[in-house]
Amino acid sequence: MEIEAKHHPMDKYLRADRIPHIWCPGCGLGTALNCFLYALEELNIDPDNLAVVSGIGCTGRIAGYLNVDSYHTTHGRAIPFATGLKLAKPDMKVVVFSGDGDLFAIGGNHFIHAARRNMDMTVLCVNNYNYGMTGGQLAPTTPMEARTTTSPYGNLEHPFNLCHVAAASGAVYVARWTTLHVRRLKESIKEALNKKGFSFVEILSPCPTAYGRRNRSPTGLDMMKYYQEHSVIKHGIDPSEADIEIGGDIIVGKFVDIEKPTFNEMVKELIEKARK
Amino acid sequence: MRVEIKFGGYGGQGIILMGNITARAAVLYDNKNAIFTPSYGPEARGGAASSNVVISDDEIDYPYVTHPDILVVMSQGAYEKFAPLLKDGGKLIVDEDLVKLKNGEGDVAKVAATRIAEEMGKRIVANIVMLGFFTGVTKILSYEAIKKAVLAAVPERFRELNEEALERGYKKGIEWQKE
Amino acid sequence: MKMEVKFYSGNVAAAEGAIAAGCRFFAGYPITPSSEIAEYMSRRLPQVGGIFVQMEDELASMAAILGASWGGLKTMTATSGPGFSLMQENIGLGAMTETPCVVVNVQRAGPSTGMPTLVGQGDVMQSRWGSHGDYELIALSPSSPQECFDLTIRAFNLAEEYRVPTMLLMDESTAHMYEKVVVPPADKIKVVERKRPRVAPEKYLPFKPARNMVPPMACAGEGYRVHVTGLTHDERGYPQTTDPEVQEKLVRRLCDKIRKNERKMRDMEILHMDDAELALISFGISARSSKAAVNRARKKGYKVALIRLKTIWPFPEEYFEKIADDIKNFLVVEINYGQLKYEVERNVGKGRVHHLPKFGGAVHTPEEIYAKIKEVYNGN
Known part of the structure; x- marks a missing residue:
């Protein structure tokens, strides 16, 4: 059956001529994108004043669907590209939208250093526990024992707890939600977008095609049900206590919300001083 | 005419600065071409220090000093290492208290640069005394040029001291010339 | 306003050239022998309202200058061998996305960590095709601090005009030597800005x-x-x-x-071509030794020319095709085991292209080049 839609309520933020998107049925990326678009709408963000930067991977394709200045960069390098962009255009809102492998494996060094600097940007990380686009390989977020195409006997590596990494690296805003928590996710993205400094939202998202099939959740619905059964909201908890394990609680909520000077502010002050 | 100058000594004497000031004086205040090449690598470590200057009225193609026309040494090690490189008929300038000459150098210009600096109460300016002596002996640079370059290279509160050091050395150089 | 005479090292001259060309963003990572450029920019850029950021590595530095270029600024990074290798992926992104920027590579002796404090010229080919896939970019090579200043300005102008990452292929010797640099008044320096769209x-x-x-x-x-x-x-x-x-x-x-x-990017110094039977081809620091050797050989009656390339990429193929029949022999002098040599051979034909390599860590002396000139000239 063909679904016919004249337009989407969020069309003004989308490159409608680029739709349909490339994502699989049951994938959470559409939901994640939708939450982001509603956050933009509710904050009344001018699309001409927004730049979205992404790396490589399924999530990396989000930039290409947004009708804003959008940059689809190299694998892992969205954050440093966005760093240059934001420093050159301090008045623009700069968002990095990318996946867990892109941001925390190949790009992990950039993530921790941008957080350390308190670069003024929002990083939205869609975590689907694996490399979806390349066929479901082991990621730095894959839970212990989970099966992927490169851990056929089960994962032997301890995964990153992304929120813990973000908080330890100095992020001023850290939250985690799943694509089941659409309203809370949207509100959290709004808070992150309004936050001065390095804000981070982890979005747990189903990847039934590449990950779920191999881990007893063959459909998007299975994975959403899993989120429903296992998610526990614990605002303000120390993110080091929010590890993700198969069968364990998925702790979600807002973990960090603090203030400190941003790199951009300090660069601006330095220039004012140096020019005198 | 191309003149190649090598300064040699040990680390901490300000040997690199001597080369820098000399070339800077030639370029900025005497309207000549000059190249300064500090020594990097092993030569710059382990106590031995040297710096090299080429001065010319014309364009300088090859920038390095191979056989110096003028060799200024402030340590025994530098003397032993570099004296064999000195061009035939080249001028050797030494700190006479720090370098024990072997035979056969011919016309050596000697000055007690470090002792003079110590008499001024600041051993650190021995290199500037030596630069003054070098200027007086060789006449490659004008005194005005080297003075400007020295004063531009030192912090304001040390200018008087360095100017005096330069002048003392320069006078010794002029005296040496007359002898 | 008049000309100012300065006494700069090659590294400082390149940094000042960048500022004169309108560079207002520098991202870099410390590496010998290029670090003085980053140090100088960290002090100098804020004074002109520009931004300096020290990134976590060279991958990030290269990505950041692309991002800032899309933010509308003229941008630069500076590095050496190992860092240049790390930048290659995003140099490819810059070529693909047509992002103007300047990458300074102060060459040291390689491969790998090699000799960090000593000269090399082994990145000639890497500066052309170091990233994967098919692309072309521009690489300029200065032989003096004056040219570090002038060619950095030109690198920015070409980068802006052709929307391409432009390499300034320096070497440790030129970077660390101090020499006279004549700085023209700002209004006498030609500065090119990228073309902006004029349509809605x-x-x-x-x-x-x-x-x-x-x-x-x-x-x-x-x-x-x-x-x-x-x-x-x-x-x-x-x-x-x-x-x-x-x-x-x-x-x-x-x-x-x-x-x-x-043709519009071509830039070379040509000496004594009129009656030449042998032409030396060189660039960067090697070209200074070559020039001394050529001048000496001329005095001894050898009909020798020097072609000093300031623009290495794109290679002036048309020019070499034109002179190929007039010159009997070619001698390429470079601090590598034969990189530019292959490009010359490709254009004038094999068999008469001679090579005087150095492997890094030292510069050719005029004496050894002169000896090679005699050898080639006399057919030994």
């Missing part, structure tokens, strides 16, 4: 070529809502990853905008 956003095709095959560039926040991707893309900027025709059209243009404009 809804009519703008961000990768549709205009003059010289280069598309006008809309930067972030200007209302054009450009999509920029390293994927093969059409004139709209949209990915087209399964159509070989789109690929051909794009890659052909990316290469041709450099190849077919080679």
Whole structure:
């Protein structure tokens, strides 16, 4: 059956001529994108004043669907590209939208250093526990024992707890939600977008095609049900206590919300001083 | 005419600065071409220090000093290492208290640069005394040029001291010339 | 305003050249022998309202200067061998997305960590095709601090005009030597700015070529809502990853905008060509030794010429084809085991292209080049 839609309520933020998107049925990326678009709408963000930067991977394709200045960069390098962009255009809102492998494996060094600097940007990380686009390989977020195409006997590596990494690296805003928590996710993205400094939202998202099939959740619905059964909201908890394990609680909520000077502010002050 | 100058000594004497000031004086205040090449690598470590200057009225193609026309040494090690490189008929300038000459150098210009600096109460300016002596002996640079370059290279509160050091050395150089 | 005479090292001259060209963003990572450029920029840029940031590595430095270039600034990074290797992926992104920027590579002896404090010229080929895939970019090579200043300005101008990452291929010797640099007054320095779109956003095709095959560039926040991707893309900027025709059209243009404009990028010093039987070809520090040797050989009656390349890439193929019949022998002098040599051979034919290599860590002396000139000239 063909679904016919004249337009989407969020069309003004989308490159409608680029739709349909490339994502699989049951994938959470559409939901994640939708939450982001509603956050933009509710904050009344001018699309001409927004730049979205992404790396490589399924999530990396989000930039290409947004009708804003959008940059689809190299694998892992969205954050440093966005760093240059934001420093050159301090008045623009700069968002990095990318996946867990892109941001925390190949790009992990950039993530921790941008957080350390308190670069003024929002990083939205869609975590689907694996490399979806390349066929479901082991990621730095894959839970212990989970099966992927490169851990056929089960994962032997301890995964990153992304929120813990973000908080330890100095992020001023850290939250985690799943694509089941659409309203809370949207509100959290709004808070992150309004936050001065390095804000981070982890979005747990189903990847039934590449990950779920191999881990007893063959459909998007299975994975959403899993989120429903296992998610526990614990605002303000120390993110080091929010590890993700198969069968364990998925702790979600807002973990960090603090203030400190941003790199951009300090660069601006330095220039004012140096020019005198 | 191309003149190649090598300064040699040990680390901490300000040997690199001597080369820098000399070339800077030639370029900025005497309207000549000059190249300064500090020594990097092993030569710059382990106590031995040297710096090299080429001065010319014309364009300088090859920038390095191979056989110096003028060799200024402030340590025994530098003397032993570099004296064999000195061009035939080249001028050797030494700190006479720090370098024990072997035979056969011919016309050596000697000055007690470090002792003079110590008499001024600041051993650190021995290199500037030596630069003054070098200027007086060789006449490659004008005194005005080297003075400007020295004063531009030192912090304001040390200018008087360095100017005096330069002048003392320069006078010794002029005296040496007359002898 | 008049000319100012300065006494700069090559590294400082390159940094001052960048500022004079309008560079207002520098991202870098410390590495010998280029670190003085970063140090100098960290002090100097804020004074002119520019931004300096020390990144976590060279991958990030290169990505950051691309991002800032899309933010509308003229941008630069500086590095040496190992860092240059790390930058290659994003140099490719810069070529694909047609992002103006300048990359300074102060060459040291390699491969790998090699001799960090000593000279090399082994990155000639890497500066052309160090990233994967087919592309062309521009590489300039200065022989003096004066040229570090002048060619950095030219590198920015070419980068802006042709929307391409432009390499300044320096070497440790030129970087660390101090020499006279004449700095013209600001209003006498030619500065080129990237072409901006003149049409309304809804009519703008961000990768549709205009003059010289280069598309006008809309930067972030200007209302054009450009999509920029390293994927093969059409004139709209949209990915087209399964159509070989789109690929051909794009890659052909990316290469041709450099190849077919080679004449406008050509820059070389030519000495004593009129009656020459042997021509030396060199660049960077090696060219200074070559010049001394050529001048000496001329005095001894050898009919020797020097071709000193200031623009290495694109290689002046047309020029070499033209002189190929007039010159009996060629001698390439470079601090590597034969990189530019292959390019000369490709253009004038094998068999009469001689080579005087150095492997890094030392510069040719005029004496050894002179000896080689005699050897080649006398057919030994």
